[in-house]
Amino acid sequence: MNIYITKQLSTSIYRISNSTLNQSIVSNLRAISTSAAMSNKNRTFELPSRYKGTKESVWTEYIQMALDYKPLNLGQGFPDYPPPKYIMDALAKASNQSDYMLHQYTRGFGHPRLVAAIAKLYSKLIGREINAKTEVITTIGAYEALFSTIMGHTEVGDEVIIIEPFYDCYEPMVRYAGGIPKFVPLRLKEVSGRLPTSADWVLDKDELESAFNEKTKSIIINTPNNPLGKVFTEAELTHIANLCKKWNALCISDEVYEWIVYKPNKHIRIATLPGMWERTITIGSAGKTFNVTGWKMGWAYCPANLMKNLQMIHQNTVYTGVTPIQEATAIGFEIEVERLDSDECFFNQLPKELESKRDYMANMLVNAGMKPTIPEGGYFMLADWTPLESKIDLSGEKDMQKDYKFTKWMTKSIGLQGIPPSAFYGESHKNLGENFVRYCFIKKDENLQKANDILLKWKSSLK
């Protein structure tokens, strides 16, 4: 019952009690009025209906589980070792200068030194002049860049195509904007005689094509992909690009792992394909670029007419980012842009450093009896854990999806934490992720060895 009805009831009670003194009617109306007021009160404390249906995210649940059970955590995607020294020095310098303005609000759409550095870097990478003032925005992590993009470019009822498995915040963001997510999964091809790689996870061309229609507003892609590590090829991106052009759709390209690509694979920016600059918003993250996830420093670049819509959302939610963090990121980019083609460049060192960790993890998982998919990029690995299914008792876990049961069992019983990949699928496709677990390998070698020891010890305890 709404407030208007509640008020009407109160007025009626007053009138009746003053004219007829019919006590029974009065007390009945009072009861109705009280219950109406109560239901209004309950509404006061409820999540607005447009957000209902949003579940606790996998991160909230699994971070709490890590705190409770203290497993070796290969769940969350961050390094468990320090970032490169020059980037820590950049932050120290940015925070310890006599220039007091570095501790005050900076330009809302991006700290001038940083947007200049981002524009310079990506102008070089995508082969067109990017305007630092109108075509770049800096955000609180790539997360906020995604939020501003999705909110700023989704009309109520618009369809947004999301490729599965996907970074889990895409779906609620689309729904909050009033959009309708349309899921299209990458499917694992049959492979025999070798381990699968992330290149074996492919889109069915027809399935993708049939997801597009006149209601399609945009498609969200993520290359290299989290959690799979798939690096989309030029042919795959061209197919997506052609569909975007055919249906006049936008492309939201989450490229936060752009520098973490293992040879001979190559990161291709979809914005560089013919006719795509004008319809692509590309998103990046300093967290992934410089190994500083705690800085929550992101950005987006796109043509000025598309950027205006992101600016509108950003201006009225966050308004401005953190000045010293932006200054430090600018210093980092200025250093790297001068040595992009050299081995010294951190962006080139990072995948080399991670490749041996990737290979170590793949062996470790094979030895434990799982079947990993070898990633072409990023720092996550999916592994099929079902060869172990008959050896473990998951009946103590009550979740719907069996990857949740497996990862919870593993955290609690053998002290190793991974993430359940069904969290990266829409409701109707969760079964596609259930046979897998996601582990992160941007971890100290000694911790990867500890994970190996844990798995071997567990395996040898099996009858």
Ligand SMILES: Cc1ncc(COP(=O)(O)O)c(C=O)c1O
């Ligand atoms: C694919 C993807 N996009 C976006 C983000 C969010 O990045 P940030 O930490 O910069 O907000 C992440 C973080 O893990 C990610 O994996």
